[in-house]
Amino acid sequence: MSENKYWLFKSEPNNYSFSDLLGEKDQTAEWDGVRNYQARNLMRDEMRIGDHVLFYHSSTKIPAVIGTATIVKEAYPDFTAWDSSAKYFDPKSDPDNPTWLMVDIRANQEFTSQVTLQDIKQNPSFQHMLLVKRGVRLSVQPVTQQEYEEIVKLGMS
DNA sequence: GCCAACGTTGGC
DNA sequence: GCCAACGTTGGC
Numbered sequence: 001m002s003e004n005k006y007w008l009f010k011s012e013p014n015n016y017s018f019s020d021l022l023g024e025k026d027q028t029a030e031w032d033g034v035r036n037y038q039a040r041n042l043m044r045d046e047m048r049i050g051d052h053v054l055f056y057h058s059s060t061k062i063p064a065v066i067g068t069a070t071i072v073k074e075a076y077p078d079f080t081a082w083d084s085s086a087k088y089f090d091p092k093s094d095p096d097n098p099t100w101l102m103v104d105i106r107a108n109q110e111f112t113s114q115v116t117l118q119d120i121k122q123n124p125s126f127q128h129m130l131l132v133k134r135g136v137r138l139s140v141q142p143v144t145q146q147e148y149e150e151i152v153k154l155g156m157s
Numbered sequence: 158g159c160c161a162a163c164g165t166t167g168g169c
Numbered sequence: 170g171c172c173a174a175c176g177t178t179g180g181c
Contacts, residue, residue: 012179036164059179117180135162137178 005046006148008054008065008131009105010139018055018067018110027107028072031140032080033088035100039140043103044075052148053105056131064114065151073104111155125150 009031011017021029034040053069077098080086093099120126130141143151 010179038164063180137163139178 003048003050005048005051006054006143006145007042007047007051007071008056008129008141008143009069010056010058010141012059013057014060017057018107021055021069021105021107022110024107028104029106030078030102030104032078032102034078034102034139035081035088035090036139039138040099040101042138042140042142043101046142047071047074047103049074052108054143054148054151055107062114063117065111065120065155066114067110067155068108068152069105070108071103072106075101075103078102109152109156111152113155113157115151115154119154120151123150 013019016029021027031043034043049071051071053071054065055067055069056065057063077095078088078093078100080088081090081093081098081100082095083089084091088100090099117131120129121132126132126147129143129147130136130138
């Protein structure tokens with residue numbers, strides 16, 4: 001039974017890093033702030049408890065996958081959308097019919113060696129990853145089991 | 158800081 | 170429903 005799916009989550013380490021996740025209680029965090037419909041639909045329709053996540057640092061000197069995490073709570077309303085002081089406040093999200101959702105993730109393992117974007121681009125195994133496709137900016141995106149396992153192998157080598 | 162690529166908004 | 174203008178993403 002390979003029901004679990006595989007994902008890549010992007011985060012800007014200046015904003016939220018894997019270390020921040022490791023520092024959380026239970027090493028668990030709400031993945032709030034997703035304000036893109038395609039990403040939301042993936043969270044709502046596809047992500048399930050136990051799914052595997054590659055944690056990727058974007059918009060940083062060396063963009064790289066730096067660890068793994070697990071989905072521990074399925075999609076539920078992103079209440080930060082209703083907080084006018086929050087960064088991703090969205091006055092159009094109705095509390096009775098929330099526009100935006102989030103999942104919770106828990107840190108799994110921190111890589112002993114980062115798998116950089118450059119590594120990924122240079123490795124033919126990863127040529128089909130959305131991450132290296134031109135113009136794909138999804139902040140949460142699916143990866144295949146093979147891609148996931150290969151990146152973990154590189155990261156823990 | 159630049160800019161290509163994309164998503165969203167809003168006038169019509 | 171079209172599409173120009175604008176904002177955002179994210180690598181470089």
